[in-house]
Amino acid sequence: MSSANLQTIQPLLPERIENSRSLLVVLMLMAFLAGLALLFSRGANRMSDHWRAQLSNTATVQILHSSPDTQQAQMQSTLQTLQSLLPEADIQPLSMDESRSLLKPWIGNTDLPEDIPVPGLITVTKSSGAINAARISAALEAEGLLVNVDDHSQYARNIQSTTRSLVGLGMGLLSILLAAGLAVSIFATRAGLSAQRDIISVLVQVGASNLFISKLFIGQAGRRAMIGAAIGIGLAALFWLGLSVLKVIGDVGWQSPQMVILDLIWLIGLWIIFALICALAAGMTARRLLARERRRA
Amino acid sequence: MSSPEAISGQELVRFQRVGLRYGRGPEVLSDVNLELPRGSFTFLTGPSGAGKSTLLKLCYLHLAPSRGLINLFGQDVALLSPAEQQALKRRIGVVLQDFRLIDHLSVFENVALPLRVAGQPRASYADDVVELLQWVGLGHRMQALPPTLSGGEQQRAAIARAVIAKPDLLIADEPTGNVDPVIGRRLIRLFTEMNRMGTTVLIATHDVTTIRELDARVLRIENSHVFKGLDPDKPGNTL
Numbered sequence: 001m002s003s004a005n006l007q008t009i010q011p012l013l014p015e016r017i018e019n020s021r022s023l024l025v026v027l028m029l030m031a032f033l034a035g036l037a038l039l040f041s042r043g044a045n046r047m048s049d050h051w052r053a054q055l056s057n058t059a060t061v062q063i064l065h066s067s068p069d070t071q072q073a074q075m076q077s078t079l080q081t082l083q084s085l086l087p088e089a090d091i092q093p094l095s096m097d098e099s100r101s102l103l104k105p106w107i108g109n110t111d112l113p114e115d116i117p118v119p120g121l122i123t124v125t126k127s128s129g130a131i132n133a134a135r136i137s138a139a140l141e142a143e144g145l146l147v148n149v150d151d152h153s154q155y156a157r158n159i160q161s162t163t164r165s166l167v168g169l170g171m172g173l174l175s176i177l178l179a180a181g182l183a184v185s186i187f188a189t190r191a192g193l194s195a196q197r198d199i200i201s202v203l204v205q206v207g208a209s210n211l212f213i214s215k216l217f218i219g220q221a222g223r224r225a226m227i228g229a230a231i232g233i234g235l236a237a238l239f240w241l242g243l244s245v246l247k248v249i250g251d252v253g254w255q256s257p258q259m260v261i262l263d264l265i266w267l268i269g270l271w272i273i274f275a276l277i278c279a280l281a282a283g284m285t286a287r288r289l290l291a292r293e294r295r296r297a
Numbered sequence: 298m299s300s301p302e303a304i305s306g307q308e309l310v311r312f313q314r315v316g317l318r319y320g321r322g323p324e325v326l327s328d329v330n331l332e333l334p335r336g337s338f339t340f341l342t343g344p345s346g347a348g349k350s351t352l353l354k355l356c357y358l359h360l361a362p363s364r365g366l367i368n369l370f371g372q373d374v375a376l377l378s379p380a381e382q383q384a385l386k387r388r389i390g391v392v393l394q395d396f397r398l399i400d401h402l403s404v405f406e407n408v409a410l411p412l413r414v415a416g417q418p419r420a421s422y423a424d425d426v427v428e429l430l431q432w433v434g435l436g437h438r439m440q441a442l443p444p445t446l447s448g449g450e451q452q453r454a455a456i457a458r459a460v461i462a463k464p465d466l467l468i469a470d471e472p473t474g475n476v477d478p479v480i481g482r483r484l485i486r487l488f489t490e491m492n493r494m495g496t497t498v499l500i501a502t503h504d505v506t507t508i509r510e511l512d513a514r515v516l517r518i519e520n521s522h523v524f525k526g527l528d529p530d531k532p533g534n535t536l
Contacts, residue, residue: 009419012410014401202397205359206411206458207387209380294379 012203013196013216023188024228027181031232031274032239034177038270039240041170042263043253048163055152055159056130061140062148063120075120078145082124085139089131094121174270178277185221185278189285192217200290210294214287221282225275233271237264308332308368309466309497310356315365317351325351327521329365333466333499338492340508341501342527343518349501350394350470352518356499357391357468358382370465387415390459390496392469396451398443404430404454405439411462426461433457433487434480448475456484460491467491469500473507485511 061082063074075093082091094102099118124131133151140147193200203213240263244253254260310333317326325348333339341349354360355367358374367374369385377385390411398407405426406413412422430439433453443451452475459467467488473481485507492498502508508515508527517524 010402010406012399012402012413198397199399202399202410203414204383205357205386205391205397206414207383207385207389208414209383212414291379 013220027228028232030177030181031229032236034174035233035236037170037173041167044163044166048159051159052156055156057126059124059131059151061122064146071120081140081143090125092123182277182281185281186285189217189282193289210287210290214283217286218279218283222275222279225278229271229274233267307334309335311368313366315362318363324521329523331523333497336495338498339514341516347518349518353468353470353501357389388465390464390467392456392459392472394470396455400443403440407454408457408461429457452476467496467498471502
């Protein structure tokens with residue numbers, strides 16, 4: 001026998017056991033779903049942050065109760081006050097046609113009568129930093145202007161609340177899938193101990209401790225989980241990348257190289273956690289069952 | 298934890314009024330008193346089903362007695378923790394009738410198993426394993442898997458595994474049962490060599506010829522009791 005062959009250490013537990021391929025597929029599917037749940041949660045969070053950031057630096061000033069005769073003058077006064085208050089902001093009055101078109105979602109695509117009162121609207125956009133609606137309101141009211149300043153905070157809160165629910169759902173799914181991975185690993189270890197009873201008996205006979213045998217199961221389950229999870233999470237990443245390229249569900253996918261790297265780091269973390277959970281569950285199960293077996297003997 | 302220094306008496310194995318029953322059945326072994334002095338070579342014989350294998354299982358800690366006291370290496374085994382028992386097992390080499398080789402491991406790996414379990418680095422034992430396998434006539438089958446070996450080859454591999462760690466106590470159950478007379482004599486010579494180097498040997502066998510060839514102690518099991526010598530009628534042969 002060549003010395004090269006002697007250097008190759010064979011694993012004490014067989015790599016290919018009955019149903020090992022099915023087990024690998026199950027782990028792969030769970031890791032795929034767990035990966036998607038993680039990416040979905042991160043994507044939803046990112047989309048929410050993006051939308052809320054866009055909303056926080058814009059406001060709409062609505063001029064109330066203006067008659068057609070005075071509306072133009074009120075609009076001018078409001079514009080002047082806003083420009084002096086926020087000199088760095090982009091302040092744009094909406095034309096009457098633009099204001100009227102905003103009503104179309106409610107009244108349909110018909111022409112509005114000329115005498116219908118449409119409020120004057122001004123959009124305020126800051127290039128950076130949030131808009132302080134209360135300060136604008138106070139300043140305009142001090143000028144005797146009757147206005148309503150909407151900083152979209154209600155809408156932002158709704159987005160945040162919905163996002164929290166979505167992220168919670170994603171994390172809940174992720175937890176369930178990790179728990180399922182743990183259960184699968186426990187089940188597989190029980191089956192493995194039973195199927196490899198003869199090998200375990202020889203190992204016990206030559207003096208292997210429970211810890212030694214448990215480590216074999218940790219290694220076996222860990223390797224299996226690492227392979228299954230690597231394939232599953234890799235597929236989830238590709239699937240997510242496909243969704244983001246095709247923009248199937250909006251902007252929840254990978255938007256920039258920076259995001260790609262961050263999401264990949266999270267996926268690698270999930271891969272490690274998944275494999276660790278499976279390996280530790282296998283080790284603890286093996287140790288517990290071996291101890292029980294010894295007590296019986 | 299046991300260590301060679303911890304052995305205080307001359308006996309490596311001592312049974313005191315040991316009884317064993319499986320479940321609620323009758324006692325397979327009853328009031329067994331025996332001593333294996335350190336460095337002794339002992340044959341255990343008796344009719345089939347008399348309890349030879351059971352007695353050996355008690356010696357290598359595969360079974361716990363239903364009653365009585367077993368003392369191994371100067372320690373009461375009933376008082377040992379599982380870890381201490383496993384440490385003790387590493388000092389015992391066992392050859393079983395059914396060989397118990399691991400099918401997916403090569404002959405080399407099977408033989409090296411006790412050393413691997415003991416945590417020895419591969420480089421420290423690879424040459425010893427090769428040398429021993431050549432000695433038992435398996436030098437050309439080191440990479441073979443056990444299912445491809447003949448019964449005799451499997452038995453030799455099992456014996457090599459039992460002796461590779463140079464155990465303090467070697468227990469063999471019908472070790473020459475499946476090999477031709479030439480190999481059988483060679484294996485017995487291996488056991489006597491190990492015994493000469495200090496290993497205590499206990500062999501269960503039906504082979505009266507082998508027993509008569511060697512000037513060794515003989516224990517005989519009959520009717521659940523253990524007696525000295527081959528001849529049941531000889532005076533003083535009751536333990």
